[in-house]
Amino acid sequence: MAKADKINFTTPSGFPEFLPGEKRLEVYLLDTIRGVFESYGFTPIETPAVERLEVLQAKGNQGDNIIYGIDPILPPNRQAEKDKAGESGSEARALKFDQTVPLAAYIARNLNNLTFPFARYQMDPVFRGERAKDGRFRQFRQCDIDVIARRELSLLYDAQMPAIISEIFTAIKIGDFVIRINNRKILTGFFQSVGVAEDKIRSCVNIIDNLEKIGETKVKQELDKIGISAEQTQQIIDFIKIDGTVEQILNELKNLTEKMPEAEQFKLGVTELATVISGVRNLGVSENNFCIDLSIARGLNYYTGTVYETTLIGHEALGSICSGGRYEELVGMFLGEKMPGVGISIGLTRLISRLLKAGILDVLPSTPAQVMVVNMQNELMPTYLQVSQQLRQAGINVITSFDQRSLGKQFQLAEKQGISLCVIIGTEEAKTNKAALKDLRNREQIEVTQEELAAQIQKRLS
Amino acid sequence: MAKADKINFTTPSGFPEFLPGEKRLEVYLLDTIRGVFESYGFTPIETPAVERLEVLQAKGNQGDNIIYGIDPILPPNRQAEKDKAGESGSEARALKFDQTVPLAAYIARNLNNLTFPFARYQMDPVFRGERAKDGRFRQFRQCDIDVIARRELSLLYDAQMPAIISEIFTAIKIGDFVIRINNRKILTGFFQSVGVAEDKIRSCVNIIDNLEKIGETKVKQELDKIGISAEQTQQIIDFIKIDGTVEQILNELKNLTEKMPEAEQFKLGVTELATVISGVRNLGVSENNFCIDLSIARGLNYYTGTVYETTLIGHEALGSICSGGRYEELVGMFLGEKMPGVGISIGLTRLISRLLKAGILDVLPSTPAQVMVVNMQNELMPTYLQVSQQLRQAGINVITSFDQRSLGKQFQLAEKQGISLCVIIGTEEAKTNKAALKDLRNREQIEVTQEELAAQIQKRLS
Known part of the structure; x- marks a missing residue:
C-alpha cells in the first residue's frame, strides 16, 4: 500500500x-x-x-x-x-x-x-x-x-x-x-x-x-x-x-x-x-x-x-x-x-x-493476559479454544496462540509480554483431557487434568 | 458572595x-x-x-x-x-x-x-x-x-x-x-x-x-x-x-x-x-x-x-x-x-x-456508598469514625453522617442516595460495643456486636 x-x-x-x-x-x-x-x-x-x-x-x-x-x-x-x-x-x-x-x-x-x-x-x-x-x-x-x-x-x-x-x-x-x-x-x-x-x-x-x-x-x-x-x-x-x-x-x-x-x-x-x-x-x-x-x-x-x-x-x-x-x-x-x-x-x-x-514505580507487563495457551498443532485448536474459555470463566486472562510456530518462539512471545504461565496440550494430553502447565519463570512444568488447570494457575498467580 | x-x-x-x-x-x-x-x-x-x-x-x-x-x-x-x-x-x-x-x-x-x-x-x-x-x-x-x-x-x-x-x-x-x-x-x-x-x-x-x-x-x-x-x-x-x-x-x-x-x-x-x-x-x-x-x-x-x-x-x-x-x-x-x-x-x-x-437499562444509585453510619450524638463521633473505618477495611463503602439531625432526616438522606443500610450506635450500644443495623428497604432492625457488623452487612448486600 x-x-x-x-x-x-x-x-x-x-x-x-x-x-x-x-x-x-x-x-x-x-x-x-x-x-x-x-x-x-x-x-x-x-x-x-x-x-x-x-x-x-x-x-x-x-x-x-x-x-x-x-x-x-x-x-x-x-x-x-x-x-x-x-x-x-x-x-x-x-x-x-x-x-x-x-x-x-x-x-x-x-x-x-x-x-x-x-x-x-x-x-x-x-x-x-x-x-x-x-x-x-x-x-x-x-x-x-x-x-x-x-x-x-x-x-x-x-x-x-x-x-x-x-x-x-x-x-x-x-x-x-x-x-x-x-x-x-x-x-x-x-x-x-x-x-x-x-x-x-x-x-x-x-x-x-x-x-x-x-x-x-x-x-x-x-x-x-x-x-x-x-x-x-x-x-x-x-x-x-x-x-x-x-x-x-x-x-x-x-x-x-x-x-x-x-x-x-x-x-x-x-x-x-x-x-x-x-x-x-x-x-x-x-x-x-x-x-x-x-x-x-x-x-x-x-x-x-x-x-x-x-x-x-x-x-x-x-x-x-x-x-x-x-x-x-x-x-x-x-x-x-x-x-x-x-x-x-x-x-x-x-x-x-x-x-x-525516579524509579519509585515500575511499569506493568504489557498485557493483562496471565496465561498463554500455546499452539502445538492446528488440529487441536478446538481443544485450545475450549480450554481458553474454561480458564476465562474462572477469571483468568488468556491469550490463545493461533499461529503455528515453534514452542520456543511461542514461549518467547509470552515472556516478552510478561506472561509467565503457558498451557501445553499435545495429542497425548488432548486424548486424556490433560495439560502441561509450564512456569516460564523457573522453567518448571507439571502435568494436570484440564479440570484442575484453572485452580493450579490461580495458585501460581496469587 | x-x-x-x-x-x-x-x-x-x-x-x-x-x-x-x-x-x-x-x-x-x-x-x-x-x-x-x-x-x-x-x-x-x-x-x-x-x-x-x-x-x-x-x-x-x-x-x-x-x-x-x-x-x-x-x-x-x-x-x-x-x-x-x-x-x-x-x-x-x-x-x-x-x-x-x-x-x-x-x-x-x-x-x-x-x-x-x-x-x-x-x-x-x-x-x-x-x-x-x-x-x-x-x-x-x-x-x-x-x-x-x-x-x-x-x-x-x-x-x-x-x-x-x-x-x-x-x-x-x-x-x-x-x-x-x-x-x-x-x-x-x-x-x-x-x-x-x-x-x-x-x-x-x-x-x-x-x-x-x-x-x-x-x-x-x-x-x-x-x-x-x-x-x-x-x-x-x-x-x-x-x-x-x-x-x-x-x-x-x-x-x-x-x-x-x-x-x-x-x-x-x-x-x-x-x-x-x-x-x-x-x-x-x-x-x-x-x-x-x-x-x-x-x-x-x-x-x-x-x-x-x-x-x-x-x-x-x-x-x-x-x-x-x-x-x-x-x-x-x-x-x-x-x-x-x-x-x-x-x-x-x-x-x-x-x-x-428505551428503559432497557436503569441508572445506578447516586452514591457508591452502601452503608450510612448515622450520627446519634456528637460525643460518640470517635466511635462512628472507628466503626466506619472498620467497615471500609472489610471492603464496604461507607458514609459517616457528620451533621447532627433527626434520625428520620438521616434515613431520608440515605434513601435519597440509594443507601439501604444504616448503622445506629447510641450511648447504650457504644458502651457494650454493639450496633443496630437498620435495613431501610423493609425497616427491619437487628442488634449485633460491632465485630459482627461487617459480616452482617455483607450478607445483606449480596
Whole structure:
C-alpha cells in the first residue's frame, strides 16, 4: 500500500502517550484511587472536556493559564454548507483547564438533582498550554475529590482527607510519606496579630508558600519588598518554623492564643486545626503519616481554612504529591451562593511520569493476559479454544496462540509480554483431557487434568 | 458572595454531562467491558485527545466529519508574551474524531516497542461536530478493540470477536441479541459473478448496507441509478435475502461456489466465513446469539473480510449496538505497510443514552456508598469514625453522617442516595460495643456486636 507521504505522525508537543505497560500502570493507579474514594462515599462525575469560554474565564478563573479554544473544521467536501453545520455562530468554546471551574458549573447546572453534602470525584483529563520545557503536559489527568455543602460543612470532612490520602499512598506502595496539615486562618490570623495590613496578607501567604522553593533569605527579601518590617518578618519566620510533634505544636499554638486574646481569626484557626487533627486520629491515620506544618500556605487564593500538602520522604524534590484545602467562595460562583467545600487533588499524569523516572514505580507487563495457551498443532485448536474459555470463566486472562510456530518462539512471545504461565496440550494430553502447565519463570512444568488447570494457575498467580 | 453576572453556564450544545447515577452506570459498563476485553488479552492504550491536523486528515481520513481544531487562548495578563508561549507557530492541531486514525498513528510511533499480534482496547472520548438534532453527541466514548498483525492474522481472531460481544452483552443483561456475521468477499465476489463492473462494486456494497434503513424498493432504485440491470439487482436481492440456520446458509453458499467455479473471491469469502463460524462455535458462543446475514455490508470502505453487526431483539430500531470487521490497509497507513487487523466498536455514550431512554437499562444509585453510619450524638463521633473505618477495611463503602439531625432526616438522606443500610450506635450500644443495623428497604432492625457488623452487612448486600 502507498505510504501517506511526508506526514509528521508524532504526537503534538506536550501531548504524550503511554506504552501499554505504562497505561496499565495508570489504569491500576486509577482503580486503586477510585476504590479508596468510593469507600468514603465519593461518587464519580465527568464534565465535558469542552465548556463555554465565558464559563472558563468567569471571575478571572483562567488565571495565568493558556487554554485551548476549539473551532470546527469542515471536511473538504462540506465547505459549502458552513452555515448549515450548526456550528457557526455558536459561542466561543474551549477545553477545560482544571476540574474546579467545571465542578462549579456542574453544581449550578444540576443543583436540584444533587444531594448535599455532595461528595464527588473526577479523574478525566484537563488541558493547559503548559510549556513543555517545565516537564509539564498539555493534557493530563487530575484525580480530584471535593465535598460541597450548601450551608455548613463539618470539619470532619477536612479530617477525612488525610485518611484518604494516607490509604491511597499506602496502597500504591511508593514508600514513606507525610501529609503536612495547616490552617490558613492560623497564618492570616498571625499576620494580622503582628500588624500586617489587611491588603498585604494575601501577598504574605503567597510568599510564605514559596519558602521551600526559594529559601528563607529570598522570602525575607520578598516580604521586605512588599513593606513588611524586619521585625514582623522575623516574627513570621519564627512562627512558621515552629517545629515538634503534633502535640507540641498544638500546645504552642494554644499558648499563643492565650497571649493574643484579640486574635479571633488565629484562635478560630487553632480550634479548627485541633478538631481536624482529632478527627484524623480517630480515623486511625498513622502518626508517621501526618504532621502540622505552619509553613504550608498553598498559593491558591481561594483556600480559607485547612490546607494540605503531601511529601514523599527522600524525594522532597518531587514537591507535593497531593494537595488541597477548604474554601468558601469557589464552587458557588455561578449561583452567587456561599458553598463551603474541602477537596484534594492528585496530579496523576505528572506523578506517574516522575515516579517512573525516579524509579519509585515500575511499569506493568504489557498485557493483562496471565496465561498463554500455546499452539502445538492446528488440529487441536478446538481443544485450545475450549480450554481458553474454561480458564476465562474462572477469571483468568488468556491469550490463545493461533499461529503455528515453534514452542520456543511461542514461549518467547509470552515472556516478552510478561506472561509467565503457558498451557501445553499435545495429542497425548488432548486424548486424556490433560495439560502441561509450564512456569516460564523457573522453567518448571507439571502435568494436570484440564479440570484442575484453572485452580493450579490461580495458585501460581496469587 | 457576588454572582458571576449573566454567564451562560449550561453545557455547550452536544456536550452533555451525566448525573452521578448515570455516570456510575457508565463506569459499571466500562468496567464490565474492560474485564471481558482483558480476559482475551487485549491491553489498554490511550492516545492524546489532540493530534496534528495533518494526521487526522491524512488520506482523506476526515471523511464527512466536522472536527475541532484547537487554538491557544492566552490569559489577559499574558497577551504580550504570545511569542514566548511556545504555542504560536506550532502546527495545526485538532481533537481526534475516532480511535482508528490515532491507532494507526500510535502503531507508527511505537512500532518497535509493541508486540505483534498487537491486541489493544481503547475507551477514551472522541470529538466530532455532529448535529445535535440527530440525537448524537459531539463528545462521546467508543469502546474499541482491534488485533493487528504485521503479516498474517489468523481468522480465529475474527472468531473471537463474536465471543467477546456475546460475553459483554450477556454480562450487562440488556436482553436477547444476535450478532449478524458476513464476509465482504462473499458480497463483492457475488457482485463480480453476476457481472457488476469492478468500479461499481463499492457503491453496491454501500447501497446494500442501507437495506434495513431504506428498504428493498429504495435499494432497487439506487442500484438502478448506478446502472445495475434489473436482472442483476434481482439476483443480488435474492442472494442477500438467503435465510435459514447457520448450517443451511453455509450449505447454500457451498452449493453456489460449486456452481460458480471461477468466482475465486466468492469462494475465498465462503471459506473464511466457514472458518470463522467454526471458531465461534468452538468458543462456545450460544447458537441463539449469532447468525449469518448476507445483507450485512458495513458502509465503511476499509473492510475486506469478516463483518459484524449486533441487533438487540425487540429493539431493532436502535440499529447495530456493536459493529466491526476485518481490514487490510488501515492501520499501516503511516508506515506504508500492509497490516491486517480485525476489530469491533461499541458506541458506548450513544448506547447508554438510547438504552436508558428505551428503559432497557436503569441508572445506578447516586452514591457508591452502601452503608450510612448515622450520627446519634456528637460525643460518640470517635466511635462512628472507628466503626466506619472498620467497615471500609472489610471492603464496604461507607458514609459517616457528620451533621447532627433527626434520625428520620438521616434515613431520608440515605434513601435519597440509594443507601439501604444504616448503622445506629447510641450511648447504650457504644458502651457494650454493639450496633443496630437498620435495613431501610423493609425497616427491619437487628442488634449485633460491632465485630459482627461487617459480616452482617455483607450478607445483606449480596
